[in-house]
Amino acid sequence: QVQLVESGGGLVQAGGSLRLSCAASGTIFSINAMGWYRQAPGKQREWVATITSGGSTNYADSVKGRFTISRDNAKNSVYLQMNSLKPEDTAVYYCTQNNVLTRRDYWGQGTQVTVSS
Secondary structure (H helix, E strand, O other), X not given: OOEEEEEOOEEEEOOOOEEEEEEEEOOOHHHOEEEEEEEOOOOOOEEEEEEOOOOOEEEOOOOOOXXXXXXXXXXXXXXXXXXXXXXXXXXXXXXXXXXXXXXXXEEOOOEEEEEEO
């Protein structure tokens, strides 16, 4: 059973930084693309960033140049380094895995990020 557990959220002032972590279990981590999504209050969930099994990355325009996604296959973990945070980055952030074996997407429980102005 695939499990994804996020951590690292919290309250930070505008301009600050946070690093989110997502630990995966029950999966062959290295062969799957991983991603981050977020959902702000009253808004739809939106894609933030993706990293492929080969390490290629893509970002939403709203976070490009400020956020960095990375992975450590030895630790079955994916990270989201968030710099220059803005109040509009306030959301629950979710880790996701696009599993090539089960052809399903898996989601973590989310971690709250709050950016104060």
